Amino acid sequence: MARLSALYQDLILDHNRAPQNYRPMENANRRVEGNNPICGDRFTIWLRMEGDVIADVTFQGLGCAISMASASLMTSAVKGKTRAEAEALFDRFLGMITGSAEHEKPESLGKLAVFSGVSEFPIKVKCASLSWHAMKAALDQPNAVVSTE
Amino acid sequence: MKGGAAGQRGGRAAKAHRDPTFPIAVAPPPPPASRVTGTTAPLDVDRIREDFPILRQRIRGKRLVYLDNAATSQKPQAVIDAITRFYTAENANIHRGVHYLSEQATAAYDQAREKTARFLNARSSAEIIFTRGTTDGINLVAQSYARTFLKAGDEILITGMEHHSNIVPWQLVCEQTGAVLRAAPISDAGELEVEAFERLLNDRTRFVSVVHLSNALGTINPVKHLIQLAHARGIPVLVDGAQSAPHLQVDVQELDCDFFAFSGHKVYGPTGVGVLYGRETLLDRMPPYQGGGDMIATVTLQRSTWAPLPAKFEAGTPMIAEAIGLGAAIDYVSRLGLDAIATWEKDLLGYATERVSRLEGIRLIGTAREKATVLGFVLDGVHPHDIGTVLDDAGVAIRAGHHCAQPVMERFGVPATARASFAFYNTRPEVDVLVDGLVTVRKMFG
Numbered sequence: 001m002a003r004l005s006a007l008y009q010d011l012i013l014d015h016n017r018a019p020q021n022y023r024p025m026e027n028a029n030r031r032v033e034g035n036n037p038i039c040g041d042r043f044t045i046w047l048r049m050e051g052d053v054i055a056d057v058t059f060q061g062l063g064c065a066i067s068m069a070s071a072s073l074m075t076s077a078v079k080g081k082t083r084a085e086a087e088a089l090f091d092r093f094l095g096m097i098t099g100s101a102e103h104e105k106p107e108s109l110g111k112l113a114v115f116s117g118v119s120e121f122p123i124k125v126k127c128a129s130l131s132w133h134a135m136k137a138a139l140d141q142p143n144a145v146v147s148t149e
Numbered sequence: 150m151k152g153g154a155a156g157q158r159g160g161r162a163a164k165a166h167r168d169p170t171f172p173i174a175v176a177p178p179p180p181p182a183s184r185v186t187g188t189t190a191p192l193d194v195d196r197i198r199e200d201f202p203i204l205r206q207r208i209r210g211k212r213l214v215y216l217d218n219a220a221t222s223q224k225p226q227a228v229i230d231a232i233t234r235f236y237t238a239e240n241a242n243i244h245r246g247v248h249y250l251s252e253q254a255t256a257a258y259d260q261a262r263e264k265t266a267r268f269l270n271a272r273s274s275a276e277i278i279f280t281r282g283t284t285d286g287i288n289l290v291a292q293s294y295a296r297t298f299l300k301a302g303d304e305i306l307i308t309g310m311e312h313h314s315n316i317v318p319w320q321l322v323c324e325q326t327g328a329v330l331r332a333a334p335i336s337d338a339g340e341l342e343v344e345a346f347e348r349l350l351n352d353r354t355r356f357v358s359v360v361h362l363s364n365a366l367g368t369i370n371p372v373k374h375l376i377q378l379a380h381a382r383g384i385p386v387l388v389d390g391a392q393s394a395p396h397l398q399v400d401v402q403e404l405d406c407d408f409f410a411f412s413g414h415k416v417y418g419p420t421g422v423g424v425l426y427g428r429e430t431l432l433d434r435m436p437p438y439q440g441g442g443d444m445i446a447t448v449t450l451q452r453s454t455w456a457p458l459p460a461k462f463e464a465g466t467p468m469i470a471e472a473i474g475l476g477a478a479i480d481y482v483s484r485l486g487l488d489a490i491a492t493w494e495k496d497l498l499g500y501a502t503e504r505v506s507r508l509e510g511i512r513l514i515g516t517a518r519e520k521a522t523v524l525g526f527v528l529d530g531v532h533p534h535d536i537g538t539v540l541d542d543a544g545v546a547i548r549a550g551h552h553c554a555q556p557v558m559e560r561f562g563v564p565a566t567a568r569a570s571f572a573f574y575n576t577r578p579e580v581d582v583l584v585d586g587l588v589t590v591r592k593m594f595g
Contacts, residue, residue, distance in 0.1 A: 013593065013594065
């Protein structure tokens with residue numbers, strides 16, 4: 001049960017129940033689908049880039065609590081960041097959830113630290129990273145479909 | 150040297166049926182062959198569980214409650230021992246060696262085929278093709294039968310509750326031939342709409358492929374009736390028996406199906422082996438599915454001729470150990486008796502259905518009157534994967550996802566379901582652990 005509550009922390013359950021930035025964006029200039037065909041998880045990410053800065057980011061979709069909360073917290077985390085900052089944050093986030101960034105304390109990632117328990121559940125890594133992969137694809141190209149399988 | 154026994158069996162009918170139209174048997178079917186069907190005595194499940202070593206283990210300190218039997222079943226010691234014995238004492242390639250071990254291996258492999266023929270009540274073991282699994286069997290029929298005999302505008306009829314493996318092979322063959330795939334609708338309860346199925350059968354329909362027991366819904370289709378409807382129009386029928394073979398007594402002569410495919414690993418046997426039963430008159434007309442060793446009569450650099458059934462459809466060295474393991478699994482379930490198994494599982498499914506449906510926020514997916522083994526459900530506000538993760542922490546293994554049946558998920562308007570699927574080694578106390586786990590899920594996510 002301890003292992004389980006480390007995964008499903010309250011902040012994750014809250015964001016699963018009431019995700020932030022959960023809406024389509026009419027004035028978006030980037031839109032990307034993220035799919036996990038094995039799970040059936042499916043997210044759409046909308047971005048509005050102003051120059052090199054992510055001026056706004058929203059999402060909608062269906063998935064488990066981890067993928068839903070991760071998408072919600074991702075939108076808050078990258079909003080207002082430059083492309084390079086967002087990509088660097090994704091790298092650190094991936095390092096945390098895959099357990100490969102042992103030198104870095106999860107707390108340095110702020111709220112995203114709630115996903116540190118994911119490293120104990122290898123099968124959940126793709127859930128936690130799906131929206132991030134989609135966001136990164138949106139930075140790379142305006143319209144893309146990404147898959148975590 | 151070609152396998153003597155297998156070769157002789159298939160030879161007799163090889164020239165008998167060359168009618169270009171579909172050869173529905175016009176003679177009345179022969180009386181069912183006598184076979185061992187086990188007793189209907191109730192199962193001693195406590196003792197049966199001891200036959201399954203994997204069930205003794207604990208998962209993170211909790212007793213394993215294995216309720217993912219529709220994905221794959223666990224293996225009794227007898228199956229594990231049969232495979233070990235083969236590799237320890239009998240291993241050799243079959244049908245070609247002149248040495249002692251090859252004779253032993255060939256005999257054991259052929260014996261597994263005989264056991265399978267009796268299990269399905271096939272007329273002859275020449276009608277039993279060993280495949281990699283149900284998917285492989287369906288692809289064999291799609292590529293060898295449908296691709297050969299169907300043309301543009303012909304129709305293939307399936308249902309709205311098929312596993313992807315009974316959809317995609319037909320889509321492939323439709324692309325290759327210009328044939329059209331149709332699907333009969335299902336009701337809100339997850340039952341096939343038989344009248345709609347009947348209306349979809351028409352002069353262009355050339356093949357029907359239907360699931361016997363739905364892996365996502367648990368629905369048992371009235372396949373015997375569907376086969377009668379199709380045969381009235383001269384249309385051959387494949388039955389996808391991946392889920393029915395482990396849970397229902399199957400008699401291919403009584404069903405009068407033309408093909409029946411199932412997987413070894415779902416009937417308590419090993420992975421990597423499956424069975425395609427095919428009506429001999431049809432198999433005789435079909436070209437080989439794959440070319441290679443073991444499936445030939447003669448080979449020159451210009452052309453080759455084919456071995457008689459069943460070798461014609463078994464190119465290459467087959468899954469010898471796995472087929473022998475499957476034979477041991479068939480012996481095991483036959484000793485328990487499919488009727489006794491079905492009775493136990495029906496009680497268990499009834500109990501689970503009653504307990505789970507009383508939980509708040511539960512919606513059952515698949516409420517057909519005729520059901521077996523599968524309890525599919527969704528829980529308000531909780532994604533099925535989270536249900537699966539929380540239950541796993543309690544040692545309970547279920548499946549969460551689309552179950553390779555995305556059209557079924559779409560029909561019920563859900564992205565995924567949670568699915569508990571039962572076998573004869575499951576018990577009421579295990580159902581109680583499942584229910585307790587679901588209560589925890591409610592608390593966490595409520």
